[in-house]
Every structure is written in structure tokens, then in C-alpha cells.
Amino acid sequence: MFERFLSKDAALLKGSEIRDILKITEGKNVISLAGGLPAPDTFPVEEIKKITQDILDNDPEKGLQYTATAGISEFRRELVNLSNKRGITGINDRNVFATVGSQEALFMIFNLLVDPGDVVIVEMPSYLAALNILRSRKPIFIGVNVKENGLDLDELETKIKKSISEGKKPKLLYVIPTAQNPAGTTMNLSDRKRLLEIAENYDILVVEDDAYGFLVFDGDNPPPLKALDKSGRVIYTSTFSKILAPGFRLGWIVANEEFIKNVEMYKQNVDLHTPSFTQMIAMEAIKRGVIERQIPKIRQIYRHKRDVMLDAINKYFPKDARWSKPVGGMFVFAWLDKKIDTTKMLEEAVKRGVAYVPGASFYYDYSGRNTMRLNFSYPTESDLEKAIQILSSVIKSFS
């Protein structure tokens, strides 16, 4: 009955495919490799308990009162310090902005920048919830494949040139250079520099999603694009979801001051400000070194789980399958034989006790139907091995 009252924009809204999958597995005996949940044993419960008590004892008004739209100023200074740890220097509290998760950051950024018909470049595959926000802006998409070392820069440049020659200059590139969700890839330093050169040459804005920037557990962790950005064309987002707790719904933006002011005006319309209480807790968690102590612990746990998953994949997956070997983050991405449709295969997999996310959702055009995303951060180690074993037998029966 309500449909006839909905706005045209509401008709474009799409539910998250992952949440739908989580729904079909509810109450069933299914090991889920579908979610993107951090391991609950990484949450620093005791420290959070203590910090919360201290805030209520010592500074209840700051935690419970309304605050500035951009965030509590003391917290923003800590965000500057945390961003410095990722190598982003030369910024001050006017360059940072506290958001309700990095999801809200992406929502505001894309709504502020993308008009219908604008040309937007995305990775294939890319983070599905960002693609869904972008879809609602009705852009013209250009998809660029992700290879072993992240975005294929030759393809990027070729596609930019082609689009310009057709009279459509790309405006913005959305990219996850580090521990990409879902592909699990990380760009090396020279590719990062080249990407920025391309963005400069063709005057393209870069939205860098660094959700997993602190979760690289092998090799060097190259600096984010924002740390290499000389002209201020990179808009950077990150989150406390993977290094503290996703339930806080706390993320941040780093960008030039002018754009931060636009975000501020936008957010006044959305929700006035990010909750003061969670900002205070996260601020104390940074100041007291909780985050700094957390990061190596989380890396160690995920490195081990990644190894368990990759060992099982190596052992059981069919030989014609290909998969990423992530140096960080929470996901392995797999490319199966072209004739397998992972969306169709899901029902059988769930019946046999394992869920995953079919890869098509991670492609702006829903291609990539033979791909799948597998999460290793949440399941227990024994479940990981068992799930891959079951999944391999399902894949083989569809080959």
C-alpha cells in the first residue's frame, strides 16, 4: 500500500545482499563465511568497561551532551594522531570529521559529489555497500579490474582516455588500495604513486577507503594514497569498526578543509552529529593506548585464521579455481570455473551447511557471477576448515 507514496529515489534503494544471506542462514546449522564481522574475542571488553565508568564518573556532560557536528574537538585531535600513525601528516583538526561508521562517511561523500550522469570509476570487484550508495546517485559507471596487486592501472588509464574521447570526463575514482574488500589485494607503493599521477593528469578526485589500513599482517604496509597526496584531491575514510568495535559505529574522514565544511553542512541535515558518548570512549581508547595494543593482537588472530582458510582452500578447492592471498583484512576472494554461477550455487551450499557471498554483488554491473567472497575473521578455526571442505564438495558437484 505504501509503494505509491514512495519517492523516486526510494524506489532505487536496494537491501544489502549480505544481510539477506544472513537472514536465510538464521536458525540453521550453517557456518557462515558470508558476513564481515570482526572476531568478537578481539573486543577489549574490560578496557571499554573501565573507560565508560571513568567518563561517567569524571566528565559525564561531555559524553552525554550534544556536541559539534564535526565531532568533539579533543577527539578530532586524536583522529589527527591516529591518521598520523597511517602516515598521513600535515593535517590538523579542521581536516578531520567524525562520522557514524565509514559507511556514513561514504554516503555523505558520494551524495555531495555525484550527480546523475557523472562518470564514476570503481574497482571490479568493489565494496558492495559503497556500490549501492553510488547506484542511488545514478552515475555512469566505469569498472576497472583488480589484479593480484590491486587496481589494473593500464586498464584504468585506457578507460579514462576512452571515456574522455567520448566526451565523458570521469569525475571520481572510489578505491580501496589496502586489504581490499572483497578482493583481498593491496597496491604496492609505486602503483599508488602512479595512480595519483593518473588522477592528477586527468583531474579526477580520489575517494580512498582505508577500512582495513591498520589490519595488514604480512610484509610492509605501504602508506595510504592520502599520505602521498600533494594536491588535496584524495578524500580519505577510515573506521574504528575493525580496530575497536563495529557496534560503536564510528568512523572518520580526512580531507581538505573546504570539503570538510561541505560535509558538516550535509551532516547537520542527517543526524546533527556522531554520538558524543562513543567519541569519548574511542578518544580514551586512543589516549590510553588501547587501540595501539589491540592492533597487533587483531593482526595475529586474523593472520592465523587467514592461514587456516588458505591451507584448506589449497587442499580442497578444485585446481581450476583461483583465489586471492590477502596480506591483510578479513576476506579471501575466489574466481571459479566460468560456468559456475555462485548465486545459483548458494542454496545448495546453505543446505549442506555453509554460506558465502556470491561475487556478483561486488560488481557494479553484477558480472563476476563465477566469483565468491569468503570471510575468515569471524568463524572459529575448526569451522573454517570444515566450511571450506563442504564448500569444495559443493563446487565440485557444480563443475
Ligand SMILES: Cc1ncc(COP(=O)(O)O)c(C=O)c1O
Ligand atoms: C571497505 C569497507 N568500507 C567501509 C565499510 C563500512 O564500515 P563501518 O561503517 O563499520 O565503518 C566496510 C565494512 O565492512 C568495508 O569493508
